[in-house]
Amino acid sequence: xxxxxxxSDVCSSDLAxxxxxxxxFQLTRVNAIDVLPPHHVSGLMARVRCAVSxxxxxxxxxxxxxxxxxxxxxxxxxxxxxxxxPTQLQRLVAxxxxxxxxxxxxxxxxxxxxxxxxxxxxxxxARVPVALSYGMTETAAMxxxxxxxxxxAGDRTCGRALPHAxxxxxxxxxxxxxxxSLFRGYWPGFRKxxxxxxxxxxxxxxxxxxxxxxxxxxxxxxxxKKVQPARVEEVLRRALGGADVAVSGAPDAEWGEAVVACxxxxxxxxxxxxxxxxxxxxxxxxKRWVSVDPWPVNAQGKLNRIALRSAAASAAGAVT
Numbered sequence: 001x002x003x004x005x006x007x008s009d010v011c012s013s014d015l016a017x018x019x020x021x022x023x024x025f026q027l028t029r030v031n032a033i034d035v036l037p038p039h040h041v042s043g044l045m046a047r048v049r050c051a052v053s054x055x056x057x058x059x060x061x062x063x064x065x066x067x068x069x070x071x072x073x074x075x076x077x078x079x080x081x082x083x084x085x086p087t088q089l090q091r092l093v094a095x096x097x098x099x100x101x102x103x104x105x106x107x108x109x110x111x112x113x114x115x116x117x118x119x120x121x122x123x124x125x126a127r128v129p130v131a132l133s134y135g136m137t138e139t140a141a142m143x144x145x146x147x148x149x150x151x152x153a154g155d156r157t158c159g160r161a162l163p164h165a166x167x168x169x170x171x172x173x174x175x176x177x178x179x180x181s182l183f184r185g186y187w188p189g190f191r192k193x194x195x196x197x198x199x200x201x202x203x204x205x206x207x208x209x210x211x212x213x214x215x216x217x218x219x220x221x222x223x224x225k226k227v228q229p230a231r232v233e234e235v236l237r238r239a240l241g242g243a244d245v246a247v248s249g250a251p252d253a254e255w256g257e258a259v260v261a262c263x264x265x266x267x268x269x270x271x272x273x274x275x276x277x278x279x280x281x282x283x284x285x286x287k288r289w290v291s292v293d294p295w296p297v298n299a300q301g302k303l304n305r306i307a308l309r310s311a312a313a314s315a316a317g318a319v320t
Contacts, residue, residue, distance in 0.1 A: 016180035017045060017140035018052040020164030024145065025107065029055035033071055033082045033105075035062045042083045042112070045141040062301060066091060070101045079106030086115050087244070087301040089123060089130070099126035107131050107148055111158075112302050114214060114230045118242050120156060127152070134158035134167075134210055138196055140181035143167060144210045157209035167210050173201040174216065218305070220249035222257045225283045232284050236261055239276040243267050244295060246303055247286070248312040260312040261286035265293035288312075 022030065030053045036043030050057035055078070060071055066088075073080045082105055084092070089110055092098035102108055103126075110123075111133040123130050129152070133145035144167055146159035161167045165179035176197045183196075202212040213228065220227040229247040236245045245263050252258035263269060269289045270277065277285060296307035 013181045013183065014045065014048045014140050015052065016164045017142070017162075018049045020162040020179075020181070021045075021049055021142060022053055024162040025147070027053065027078045029053045029076070029078045031056040031076045031078060031080045033058050033060055033073070033080060035060050035065055035088070036083065041135075041137040041141045046083060062088065066095075068095065068097070070097075073101075073104045081105060081107045081109060083109040083111065083133075085112035085301045086110060086119055087113075087297065087303075089128070090119050090242075091301075093119075093122050093126050093128065099128055102126075102128045105129055109133050109142070109145065111135060111142070114212070114233075115156070116230075116234050116237050118237055120151075122242075124152060132156065132158050134212055136198065138183045138198075139165065139177050139179070140183075143177050143179065143181070155209070157205070157211040159210065160208045161210065167204065169202055169204050169210075173203065173213065174198075175200040175202045175210075175212070220247075220257050220259060222249065222252070222255045222259055222283055224256075227259055227284050232259065232261075232280060232286070235276060235279045236270075236286070239270040239274050240267065246305070246308050248305065248309045250288070250309070250312040252287070255287070258287040259284065260288045260290055262290045262292045262308055262312055264295045265291045267291070 030049040032046045032050055032055070034043055034046040034057060036046065038044050038047060047057055056076065058071055092102060106129065108128055108130050110130050115132060129148055131146040131148060131151060133142050135142035142162060143165035144158045144161045146155060146157070150159060164181055165177060168176050174197060176195055178195045182194070199215050200212050201214060201216045202210060204210055214230040218229055220229065232247045233245055236247070237243070243263065245261060248260050248262060249257035250260045290312055292308065292311045296304040298304055
């Protein structure tokens with residue numbers, strides 16, 4: 001996907017993304033603590049940004065960080081940044097000393113999945129310098145992000161597009177990305193030159209801020225009605241006191257798809273008459289609760305929804 005114009009190690013798309021990042025955040029150098037491997041786009045781009053800007057890159061592992069082994073953050077003119085997914089942020093904020101350590105960063109980038117309100121509230125209360133962001137492998141990571149301070153001020157969008165990218169939303173909410181950092185396409189398929197239609201749905205407000213509602217291909221159709229897993233998960237997470245929960249569809253003879261709530265083994269599920277569940281419409285309420293062990297996350301802490309759907313489909317009934 002690359003035509004090289006910076007060095008033998010950085011291709012033009014990655015270089016464009018790094019330069020756009022520096023301009024968007026008005027940074028001279030990027031100093032990053034990196035808990036993501038280089039084969040993950042966010043881990044790769046952390047290395048590229050540091051190399052392009054002459055900053056410091058310090059590789060760490062998530063397991064060490066989660067265990068409480070946190071690297072020191074020596075003073076740097078442009079400060080330090082780190083990229084996390086929501087589950088990682090949740091665990092660090094809840095860990096002893098975790099929020100204090102995160103407050104030492106200039107920016108804590110948060111992406112890779114929806115941020116539920118309870119987590120946003122906890123991070124804001126802990127004064128973690130979060131910046132919600134949006135991007136993917138096909139765009140060389142970040143194409144939109146908040147500025148430092150936006151999150152603390154109550155903004156829950158993904159901010160505005162970076163200088164090297166253009167994010168658009170069509171009449172039905174489908175998100176597309178254009179710009180210099182795009183990949184060339186999937187073989188043997190084709191795409192319109194310069195534009196990548198994503199699987200995400202969202203909106204863009206009058207200030208140009210991007211808000212992602214969820215993946216269009218994650219919508220469950222039950223009894224002819226659409227269910228957005230992210231909305232149901234938000235309500236269930238509150239009812240569970242912040243515990244992990246994920247919603248998936250499972251084949252059902254009566255409904256086409258049944259809404260299934262999956263939780264880690266040992267989680268105590270709420271009773272059907274729990275007052276918080278009243279926020280869900282009848283078709284949004286889980287038909288079953290399924291205990292999943294082990295909880296299907298990858299090395300970056302992101303939920304593996306394919307494995308989750310398989311667990312939901314194979315469960316005969318509530319087993320928690």
